[in-house]
Every structure is written in structure tokens, then in C-alpha cells.
Amino acid sequence: MPQTPGRPARAGLAALALGAAAMALGYSLRRRQRRTPRVAPQRLHAALPPRDPKAVAYTRTRYLTALAGEGLALGFLVAASRQDRPVRLRRWAERHAPNPFLRDALFGGSLLTLSTAALLPYSFVSGHLVERAFGLSRQSAVAWLADAAKGYAVSLALGAPTTAGLYAFIRRSPERWWLAAGGASALLAVVLTNLAPLLIDPLFHRYTPLHDEPLRRRLEELACRAGLPVLGVFEADYSRKTTKANAYLTGIANTRRIVLTDTLLGRRAAPAEPGQPEPEPVVYSHAEIASVLAHELGHHHFGHIWKGILLGTVGTLGGFALADGVLRRTGALPGYAGKGDVATLPALSLFLSLVSLAAAPAGAALSRAWERQCDRYALAMTNDPEAFIGVMRKLARQNLADPCPPAWLEALLYDHPSIRNRILMALEWPQTGGPPTDAAAPADRYRE
Numbered sequence: 001m002p003q004t005p006g007r008p009a010r011a012g013l014a015a016l017a018l019g020a021a022a023m024a025l026g027y028s029l030r031r032r033q034r035r036t037p038r039v040a041p042q043r044l045h046a047a048l049p050p051r052d053p054k055a056v057a058y059t060r061t062r063y064l065t066a067l068a069g070e071g072l073a074l075g076f077l078v079a080a081s082r083q084d085r086p087v088r089l090r091r092w093a094e095r096h097a098p099n100p101f102l103r104d105a106l107f108g109g110s111l112l113t114l115s116t117a118a119l120l121p122y123s124f125v126s127g128h129l130v131e132r133a134f135g136l137s138r139q140s141a142v143a144w145l146a147d148a149a150k151g152y153a154v155s156l157a158l159g160a161p162t163t164a165g166l167y168a169f170i171r172r173s174p175e176r177w178w179l180a181a182g183g184a185s186a187l188l189a190v191v192l193t194n195l196a197p198l199l200i201d202p203l204f205h206r207y208t209p210l211h212d213e214p215l216r217r218r219l220e221e222l223a224c225r226a227g228l229p230v231l232g233v234f235e236a237d238y239s240r241k242t243t244k245a246n247a248y249l250t251g252i253a254n255t256r257r258i259v260l261t262d263t264l265l266g267r268r269a270a271p272a273e274p275g276q277p278e279p280e281p282v283v284y285s286h287a288e289i290a291s292v293l294a295h296e297l298g299h300h301h302f303g304h305i306w307k308g309i310l311l312g313t314v315g316t317l318g319g320f321a322l323a324d325g326v327l328r329r330t331g332a333l334p335g336y337a338g339k340g341d342v343a344t345l346p347a348l349s350l351f352l353s354l355v356s357l358a359a360a361p362a363g364a365a366l367s368r369a370w371e372r373q374c375d376r377y378a379l380a381m382t383n384d385p386e387a388f389i390g391v392m393r394k395l396a397r398q399n400l401a402d403p404c405p406p407a408w409l410e411a412l413l414y415d416h417p418s419i420r421n422r423i424l425m426a427l428e429w430p431q432t433g434g435p436p437t438d439a440a441a442p443a444d445r446y447r448e
């Protein structure tokens with residue numbers, strides 16, 4: 001039988017241990033990453049894009065603002081859980097919605113609204129002004145605010161009923177709630193991942209099947225060779241909002257698809273805002289785009305979305321199990337009606353935020369490992385390291401990525417290997433004796 005975790009002190013220690021383990025993992029992976037290159041330093045130097053001071057400044061600004069954002073979000077939760085504030089908010093919700101489910105949904109929705117409002121100035125600076133200052137945003141302030149309002153509406157529609165469901169589980173089964181809630185969160189993750197490409201993504205961008213016929217044929221041939229022929233390839237009109245390029249994988253089962261941004265395809269869906277300088281579109285060759293697609297196919301081949309959902313569920317179960325002690329202690333405070341009182345939500349959110357922050361370096365390290373796996377897969381599928389290196393150089397320029405970030409920053413926060421390490425892998429590719437065993441499968445299957 002699973003054990004109900006003990007005292008809050010033990011939970012705190014466990015969170016600290018988790019953080020320490022995450023740091024250790026991050027550093028060990030960094031050591032492995034910064035091993036001696038198997039190519040001549042001059043070759044690596046010649047392949048790397050020049051280190052643009054603007055890109056270095058942008059990378060630093062982004063990570064500093066992200067750090068500030070974490071601090072502000074935690075500060076909000078500390079302030080919201082202090083004194084009798086949560087109890088007063090719950091009493092207010094009770095007056096407007098006597099039904100327990102609606103009361104808890106109103107409480108959750110109100111907490112989300114307060115936090116969105118409190119963090120709005122920060123979000124505007126980091127999400128709009130910084131991007132604008134570096135010439136990466138093509139959006140007006142009004143358009144940015146409209147997107148932020150849509151994001152808030154989606155969070156509210158999902159967050160309010162989720163809060164009510166969670167507290168219904170806690171009241172129904174005070175000892176084993178975390179098992180049921182963890183299971184429900186897994187189910188929710190599967191449903192949301194499946195529906196996001198149909199219901200949520202189109203709120204922010206327009207998705208159309210890839211227009212470019214010769215490119216589409218080339219990509220379909222590649223997908224067929226990878227054993228994933230039914231996969232749709234879509235382009236999205238990111239150029240309305242940004243000059244940055246991207247490609248990603250989304251959906252599961254019948255909604256799985258690969259998305260290439262129109263900025264990667266050298267297109268502009270709308271003219272620039274008046275007075276906004278317009279950088280030249282970066283042009284990627286078909287071979288380079290095929291290399292990007294092959295990387296994304298790798299995520300499908302290795303089942304990274306399913307593995308991500310599975311690991312997320314394990315993390316949620318662990319976080320909930322640890323949070324049980326926090327709920328018990330907070331629920332016993334004067335004015336609170338026990339563990340199942342929704343007034344414990346700010347304390348619960350604060351604790352879960354700290355746990356996920358402590359686990360973030362481990363998550364980033366795992367993500368980098370998966371990205372490296374897909375880079376190797378792309379090289380095996382295309383056998384074109386030059387195209388791969390070309391993409392990396394162009395992406396660094398277009399997205400203002402620092403190709404050589406400080407090693408500690410990469411180890412702790414980067415969810416992709418740095419441009420330097422990705423280029424190094426491609427340079428070493430012909431010397432590693434061809435495709436590694438984990439990437440050999442799709443080509444073999446095709447040959448059969």
C-alpha cells in the first residue's frame with residue numbers, strides 16, 4: 001500500500017533532496033556535454049555563428065526576466081497565503097456560491113484573476129517590451145493585450161473547474177486523494193494534449209496545411225521513410241507576432257501534427273507595424289527544413305509526448321503526495337475547515353511551485369537529452385550534417401540565441417542543448433561511424 005507522507009518538515013526535506021538531486025544531475029550532464037571535442041578547434045570555431053553582442057544581451061535579459069517572474073509569482077503566493085486572507089476570500093466565495101463545487105471554482109478563478117492582474121505589468125515588460133526592444137516582436141501593445149486576455153480566459157476555463165475537482169477529491173478521500181487527483185490529472189493531460197491543436201492553438205495562430213508543394217512532397221517522403229506517413233505538416237502564421245522561427249510537435253493520436261512557423265518558411269503573413277524596423281526574412285533551403293522536420297519526426301519516433309505525459313503524471317503524484325502534509329497543517333489553522341477547505345489553495349500552490357522549481361533543472365536535463373536524441377535521429381535520417389549546421393546558424397541569428405551560453409546556465413535552465421553543442425554533434429557525426437543504434441530503426445524498417 002502507498003504510504004501517506006508524514007510531517008511538513010519531512011516534505012520540505014524531500015523537496016530539498018529533490019532539488020539537490022536535480023542540481024547534481026544537471027551538473028553531471030553538463031560535464032558530459034563539455035567533454036573535449038572530437039573535431040579540431042578551428043573547425044568548430046569556423047562552423048559556429050559569430051557571437052552577436054545583441055544575442056548575448058537578449059539571452060541574459062530573457063533569463064533574468066524569467067528569474068524575476070518566478071520570484072514575483074512566488075511573492076504573490078506568499079502574500080496571498082498570509083494571515084487570514086485565504087479564509088476571507090473563501091467566505092466571500094461562499095456568500096456568492098453556496099454550492100461547494102461552485103464555491104471552490106469561484107475561489108480558484110478569483111485567485112487566478114488576482115495573480116494575473118498583479119503580474120500583468122511584469123508580463124507586459126517581459127512578453128512585449130523586451131521583445132519589442134530587441135526587434136523581435138511584430139505585434140502592437142493592443143494585439144499583445146488581446147492575446148494575454150485570451151490566455152487568461154483559457155486558464156480560467158481550465159483552472160476554476162480543476163480547483164473544484166481537486167478539492168472534491170480531497171474531501172471525498174482525505175488520505176488517498178493524491179492518488180485519485182494524480183490519475184485525474186493524467187487523464188486531463190491526455191485530453192488537453194489531444195484537443196489543444198483543435199481548440200486552443202487556433203485561438204492564437206492560424207494553421208494551414210503546408211502550401212509549398214515541392215517542399216510538402218519532400219517532407220512527406222521523409223515522414224514515410226521514418227514510418228510516420230499519416231502525420232500532417234502544418235504552417236502557422238507566427239509572422240503576425242514575431243520574427244523568430246520555430247518548429248514543433250503537437251497533439252496525440254488523431255490530432256498529432258508537426259508545425260513549421262511561416263517565419264521558418266521565409267514568409268510574412270502581414271506587413272510590419274508602422275515605425276517598426278523590418279529585418280530581412282531568413283531563407284532556409286529545403287534540405288535545411290527537411291533537417292528540422294526530421295528532428296521533429298524523432299520526437300514522434302521516440303514517443304516523447306507520451307513519455308512526457310507519463311513523467312508529468314509521476315511528478316504530479318509525487319508533488320501531491322508531498323503536499324499532503326502542507327494541506328493537513330494549513331487546514332488545522334484557526335478559521336480553516338480542514339484539508340478539504342479550498343482556503344488551503346494558496347499554500348498548496350506555493351508548495352507545488354517550490355517543488356516544481358526544485359525539479360526544473362532535472363526536467364531541463366531530460367529535455368536536453370531527448371533533444372540530442374532527436375538531433376542524432378535527424379542526422380541519421382537526412383545524412384546531411386551541413387544542412388543541420390546551416391539551420392543552427394540561421395536559427396541563432398534569427399532568434400537572437402547566444403550560441404555559447406555559460407555552461408552553468410545551459411545545465412540549469414536550457415531545455416535544448418546550446419547551438420554550440422548541437423553544431424559540435426553534427427561536426428562529429430561522420431566520425432561516430434554512422435547512425436547510432438537508437439536512430440537506425442526507422443531506416444531499417446523502411447528498407448524492409
Ligand SMILES: [Zn+2]
Pocket residue numbers: 295296299371374
Ligand atoms: Zn525538439
